[in-house]
Amino acid sequence: MIPYGLIALIAAIALVGVFVFVTKTPLWSKSLVVILLGVSFAWRYGFLLQAALAVCLSLYFTYLKSRAEP
Numbered sequence: 001m002i003p004y005g006l007i008a009l010i011a012a013i014a015l016v017g018v019f020v021f022v023t024k025t026p027l028w029s030k031s032l033v034v035i036l037l038g039v040s041f042a043w044r045y046g047f048l049l050q051a052a053l054a055v056c057l058s059l060y061f062t063y064l065k066s067r068a069e070p
Contacts, residue, residue, distance in 0.1 A: 005047050012037060012050040015057040023064070033057070 016037050020030050036053055040046035 008047055008051045008054060011054040012040070015054050015061075019057055019060075 016033055019025070019033055023030075033053070036049065040049040040053065043049060
């Protein structure tokens with residue numbers, strides 16, 4: 001059985017990777033997302049930050065997809 005913390009970690013890392021390497025966003029926003037992911041590893045309650053980051057990036061990608069369709 002996979003721990004729930006590992007699911008949030010994998011989702012956060014995958015979504016941050018897609019955000020950094022695929023999207024056409026400014027460098028400061030890419031840096032902010034990477035810094036937030038890094039802080040989540042050092043913080044005691046980083047699991048919550050990773051989960052919030054994954055949810056926000058998922059909503060951002062949904063927003064981008066809805067704008068791209070006619």
